Amino acid sequence: MTRSLTFLGLESSCDDTAAAIVRLRDDTPEILSSVVAGQTELHAPYGGVVPEIAARAHAEKLDLCVEEALSQAGIGIEDLDGIAVTAGPGLIGGVMSGVMCAKGIAAGAGLPLVGVNHLAGHALTPRLTDALAYPYLMLLVSGGHCQFLIAHGPEEFTRLGGTIDDAPGEAFDKAAKLMALPQPGGPAVEAEARSGDPKAFAFPRPLLDRPGCDMSFSGLKTALLRARDQVVAEHGGLPRAVRADLCASFQQAVADVLVEKSRRALTDYLTHAPAHPAFAVAGGVAANSAIRAGLETVSREMGVEFRAPPLRLCTDNAAMIAWAGIERFRLGARDGMNLMARPRWPLDQSAAPLLGSGKKGAKA
Amino acid sequence: MRDRMILGFDTSAAHCAAALLSGDEIVALRAEEMGRGQAERLMPLLEEMLAEQGIGWRDLSVIGVGIGPGNFTGVRIAVAAARGLALSLKIPAIGVSSLDALAEDGPRPMRALLDARRGDVYVQDFGGGPRPSPDLVPRDEAIAEAAAEGLDIVEGVSAEALATAIARIAARRADTQQPRPAPLYLRSADAAPPADPPPRILD
Numbered sequence: 396m397t398r399s400l401t402f403l404g405l406e407s408s409c410d411d412t413a414a415a416i417v418r419l420r421d422d423t424p425e426i427l428s429s430v431v432a433g434q435t436e437l438h439a440p441y442g443g444v445v446p447e448i449a450a451r452a453h454a455e456k457l458d459l460c461v462e463e464a465l466s467q468a469g470i471g472i473e474d475l476d477g478i479a480v481t482a483g484p485g486l487i488g489g490v491m492s493g494v495m496c497a498k499g500i501a502a503g504a505g506l507p508l509v510g511v512n513h514l515a516g517h518a519l520t521p522r523l524t525d526a527l528a529y530p531y532l533m534l535l536v537s538g539g540h541c542q543f544l545i546a547h548g549p550e551e552f553t554r555l556g557g558t559i560d561d562a563p564g565e566a567f568d569k570a571a572k573l574m575a576l577p578q579p580g581g582p583a584v585e586a587e588a589r590s591g592d593p594k595a596f597a598f599p600r601p602l603l604d605r606p607g608c609d610m611s612f613s614g615l616k617t618a619l620l621r622a623r624d625q626v627v628a629e630h631g632g633l634p635r636a637v638r639a640d641l642c643a644s645f646q647q648a649v650a651d652v653l654v655e656k657s658r659r660a661l662t663d664y665l666t667h668a669p670a671h672p673a674f675a676v677a678g679g680v681a682a683n684s685a686i687r688a689g690l691e692t693v694s695r696e697m698g699v700e701f702r703a704p705p706l707r708l709c710t711d712n713a714a715m716i717a718w719a720g721i722e723r724f725r726l727g728a729r730d731g732m733n734l735m736a737r738p739r740w741p742l743d744q745s746a747a748p749l750l751g752s753g754k755k756g757a758k759a
Numbered sequence: 760m761r762d763r764m765i766l767g768f769d770t771s772a773a774h775c776a777a778a779l780l781s782g783d784e785i786v787a788l789r790a791e792e793m794g795r796g797q798a799e800r801l802m803p804l805l806e807e808m809l810a811e812q813g814i815g816w817r818d819l820s821v822i823g824v825g826i827g828p829g830n831f832t833g834v835r836i837a838v839a840a841a842r843g844l845a846l847s848l849k850i851p852a853i854g855v856s857s858l859d860a861l862a863e864d865g866p867r868p869m870r871a872l873l874d875a876r877r878g879d880v881y882v883q884d885f886g887g888g889p890r891p892s893p894d895l896v897p898r899d900e901a902i903a904e905a906a907a908e909g910l911d912i913v914e915g916v917s918a919e920a921l922a923t924a925i926a927r928i929a930a931r932r933a934d935t936q937q938p939r940p941a942p943l944y945l946r947s948a949d950a951a952p953p954a955d956p957p958p959r960i961l962d
Contacts, residue, residue, distance in 0.1 A: 442952070447948035454838055455942075488832055491798050499802075499847065502847070575959075635960060
């Protein structure tokens, strides 16, 4: 007998509006369509994502993306078995628009609704792309997040550590701004770094002197600003060749921190004696080839299989949300029409908060 | 034949409000005041209302939704839900502004006025007047201008009246092709370009 589950996923937690259809048949998942409408141009003048601008775009694009995803998949609403939607963490205006659109679709179609943690979407992607067996180690590294997680199951994660301030993607964006490079900063800084000397500037490797897997990137950003200002003061501007050196040295510092902390996370992970040890990376920063090469090397040294899903599934997308929805649905998860959009929602509820530990609780 | 059923709802201010129109008659009306939590309450409230009438989502012919102006997040809650419902039910969702709703039973000529905070008001003139389109103006100016133009000012609307007017206006507009509902903001997103300029690049 063929058992098949087809889910629509919706994602709107940052600056990408996305809808996708994923079908699981005989334990093999397939992405039937994955539509991502970005907002880069909308936010470009402000040098960062403006929450209200993002929310406005999501509210008017979500249903269009869903229609496009259905059409590309060649199916109708009646062919779906459920609706999965990012219910947090993220920019609340966007998350709320997504949750409300998903509720409308689910109610009208009489389909089950499953709320998904955006981070779980990223963390479960290696199961969609590579059928990784639990438990595997995950580095989630993007513009908004940076953490090491052991995935034990669709709803069971242990956080080994993460950033205590900025995420690396955010640091790359700020670095690009300081260097008069375009947004998004990651690809721009990486391209510039290719012609630079990674040893030209001695930037700090924050928290490497302390045990554990926690990271910090905000001091690195400040060090880059100071170095740039010094160069500008000396030359009356930023010479192209020095800019390349600054970019290369900055990128190397980020890569070194991520690689060394990965080594510690892998050591911790291996104490769980996984049958098929695997380390996967997700998030936009995983596209950086210097960082990726470093992670591949440390995995090889530790005898752990390294997996990086294709870039379109590393960055924000809705296929990962549809897939995480299917995984939760198979565990029996169903959400009601009172499903709440949550700006803060850590995956590992037991770990001590790293960020935003105030009254409202941990961010992620 | 059974009358056409039109559901109108609104979360553009501190409430969840809904009205169910059967033909020309309002058969159910709900309004709950709430400062927050509309995103969790809206759909259950609508489902309760339909269930009380012994009908379901698929019995609806048209959806009317409040597009503001009002609370940005609140407006998006209702608009996003309406667009999702329209997609799955394959029925039209029609956006109705709070100003149109306010003018529904008002005198003519009149100036509809809604508080926009920070000393401003959202205004629109109906049946003549200098502001035939929705606008954001300082309160004092809006009131002085209306007096000079001989416009009756109608300010504010109850949540019940708002939902009722949204359903009635949507029912009328449903006979012609309408755009998808989109929030009416009238105020731009507060965003300023970065203060620190990029360095000059030397070749």
